[in-house]
Amino acid sequence: MQRMLRLKRELQMLSCEPPPGISCWQNEDKIDQLEAQIVGGSNTPYEGGVFKLEIIIPERYPFEPPKMRFLTPIYHPNIDTAGRICLDALKLPPKGAWKPSLNLSTLLTSIQLLMAEPNPDDPLMADISSEFKYNKQVYIEKAKTWTEKHAIQKNQGSSTIDKEVDEEARNGKALLKKRVATSSDLEKAKKCCI
């Protein structure tokens, strides 16, 4: 009951005024699955990349946090190879800090912030974390390479995002409209693909 009311309102808010560099939309057929995109922040190794996330809204939302996972591979101390994110706001208390006062928009913004500022003291990927701590240059290089390989859309590699882009090109403008592109980088990338 609360889930539907709240989702409706949140999607309305996300389409009206999405946070900068973030877009989120509903999956055509499933109501409890959303998709989101975060544009890598400037002056970070993820600059120029568009990172896709999968959001699953649990039955008890907003009493339980949504499940968020990166679909685009990302080289980050707090995000594992399966795309799972180590962020306290994504877990229920007492372990986590999820509260119903948070929402999809604030969570995606927190993830964007986590991308810009990793938290090596609470690592998910121990080796990336120690690299970030003690050998930052290597970390930056690797993260940039991963971004180029998986998250920059003109690359016709094997990442999931590319398949999505092909599909998007086929579906044409209808789908494009749904995405609220907030960064010129994203816009450019899309034009390239089309």
Next chain:
Amino acid sequence: MSDSSLINQCPLLLPQNKAKTVYDGFITVQEQDFRIRIVLPSDHQLKHASFKCCWQLKALLQARLFFSLWCKSILLSQEIALKNQQAFLIAPPPQYYSQLIKDIEGLGWDKLSHISTDFSTVRLKAEDASGREHLITVKLQTKYPDEVPVCSADLPVPFILSWSSQSCLKNIHSQFLAMLESLKQFWDVMDEIDEQTWVLEPEKPTRSATMRRIAIGNNVSLNIEVDPRNKLNTNMHLWNPDYSILHNLKEVLEIEFPLPGSQETSNFSMDCGICYSYRLEAAIPDQVCNDPRCGQPFHQTCLYEWLRGLPSCRQSFNIVFGECPYCSKVCTTFYDYSVAGFV
């Protein structure tokens, strides 16, 4: 007490003979020097000491207090005690008492209900037109009548005294009477309620009590609050059945009803902070965060659902305590047994 400490404390109080039985000199009390002469008996027993000083110092020292301290034989503590008790030991000048007596005579001794032993607090009685007796407590300042006395009375509205240096107790009394007269109607109404109904609360209504909880039946009571400055009664004649209810309400209450604010902005502050909506089935957000600075509204079911899942949640009977999801301060809601299927 040794001589050296005496000299330290009271350098101007000096022994006048070798046997040290006679002291003469000055002691400093409240930054003023007073002449003092102490004659001790030959055994130096302070109990039998004689003590001479000027009348100002005597006035400062309440005899009983002074002698009890004196008998403890510590000059030092006497001085400290004097300093501490400075405030109430300053007796008003003699004019104060003569003025006060003149005032009371002017007012009539029958109006005086009580006077405190230090003549600083006077309680006056007054009777209103319906024969109810009222008391007013007047706390007089030392510089009376130049300083405004502090008045307190059992009234539903604050008693504001207008005072000039020419005013006296009689003015207070007449102002109090005028006040009683203006409240006569209010007390008539309250007395009627008290006499003819079963008032559950307050148990012994004071004259200032504007609230009454009246029993109607088993577990049913009516809570009424009477505003002594009420406009409804005076405007009642303005109600005209020919006009619409809204028009009449505006006339009687002398207010303009605010229109709902613009949809977009006002909605958000009214919505439940958990489900982001206003209507949840039939319910509207009826719980708010206890902290007035937060004041976030919630549906009872939403807030209960969130609070009960918290590790820090506590429940006392049907009250549930937990942290507000917005401000993290303690927030409460109730556990609705009817929803849970207990009733």
